[in-house]
Amino acid sequence: MESTQGLPLEVRLSAYLDGQLPDSEVDEINAILAEDDDARGVYEKLKLGSEFGARAFDRLLQEPIPLDLVRNIKDAGKTEDEPPKSGFAAIPIATAAPRRKSPFWPKALAASMALFIAGGAAGYLVSEQRDAAQELASTQFAPARTWLDDIADYHRIYSRQTRHLVEVPASEQDHIVEWLSASTGVNFALPDLSGQNLTFEGARLLVAGGKPTAQLLYRNAENEIFAICFLQSDPVGSATALSESMRNDIGLVSWQKGNASYVVVGPSADPGLERLAETVSASI
Template sequence: MESTQGLPLEVRLSAYLDGQLPQAEMEEINAILAEDDEAREVYEKLKLGSEFGARAFDRMLQEPIPLDLVRNIKEAGKNDDESPKLGFADIPVAALPASRRSAFWPQALAASLVIFLAGGAAGYLISEQKQTSFRVANNQFAPARTWLDDIADYHRIYSRQTRHLVEVPASEQQHIVEWLSASTGVSFALPDLSAQKLTFEGARLLVAGGKPTAQLLYRDAENEIFAICFLQSEPVDGSTELAESMRNDIGLVSWQKGNASYVVVGPSADPDLERIAEAVSESI
């Protein structure tokens, strides 16, 4: 262990944090930390940065090795096997470095100080800003999930059901209207979509976007399932225009009216989905 006497406080505290000081100097730093508030503040910042850097490094080590890197390493190994190997005796004398006095300690100390201070500062700054950076990154690259994402997931599951397609059958239409109106806070009338060649099958109560959501289910002549879903939302004047979107194989046409948000869901390949949504928006 080497002494750091005469070096900046940050360097001495860094070496103290790593346990790289002689016992006498460790006791000296203990006394400084006990009496000096500013020294304690610097120490806590260095400690926080060091811990965050260690965690980040551990996470990096746990990441799977890219296949391209593995292939490159294997290829390099093959090339090394094919190239001739030179022993120490094969190296010309002129190629050997001339003997000189070691300047290791001053150079190593200078290099380690630069690296350590840069790493400690980076770790501290990252730890100070990691929460903000995480939120910014999420906002830029991971759009917030909406209630329509929940609806698409539900439809993908329930549209494949046969015996358990609905929770309440179509024969109980009055109960469905009363039940779902009370549960969602949205007054509605059951749309008659027989003109669109859709047969009402029944209803379910879901949770989408953290709110109780009604799901009315219909079947066409090809046995494809369509759904009308709605939940209570911030009131709007009149109604908004129909907006089409897709979630893989699921097509959605959504809009708002009064205090509710609505969506018609069906196969994304169906050309009549918007026409069905127009009929629903006029009758529900």
């Protein structure tokens, strides 16, 4: 077996797949496949192409021989074997120049091998196209991410904080209103949610949906964290209806009013989340 050192990886893997590598190189290829994800991907595609070509070759051998081809072969045999029908003496067989028959099987074998190679290439291309189609489908049909997805991710992180729950503490309420109004472009008033047994803890500035977003954080008696988040959006004539959604263990109630989009965030198991959102919508 000839060495494949210095040849492209695809060639070496093809020889490896066909059992045509020297023993010394088999160990080397085994090590490459064990450590290199890209090499394993190429190997799997070559393997798929080889299997595709083998199946195509098997189907070719199972195909019946065309009747016209059988007749042509028989007619050719008769033409060569039959003695001439003219009145001239036949040329003695010993002195007649033998006619060389067309080497049919070598041609058939060559054609079959060409088909086998083409089948392998087709299998490789089919695999490439299938991977590309799967990647395109996952891109086209994946649900579009919204600003609420960003808010849920932030809430899941910050609601577990203790010392660093907020960026600016509740003691600086005037600064919070001035700071977040200027940063988001949304004028607002801090909602007083003490009637819902929620204590204002402070605020943060986030980025959600690619826009600066305010986050006001509150805590209840059970130490659960609730948040009011808002960002600037296209103006609406009147406030939209409340819309509930969930992101695993996080509940969200969102709406639009004026030039802003709002959402109240809390534990999805809390039955009063919608009532809390109604209170916020009326007072913010």
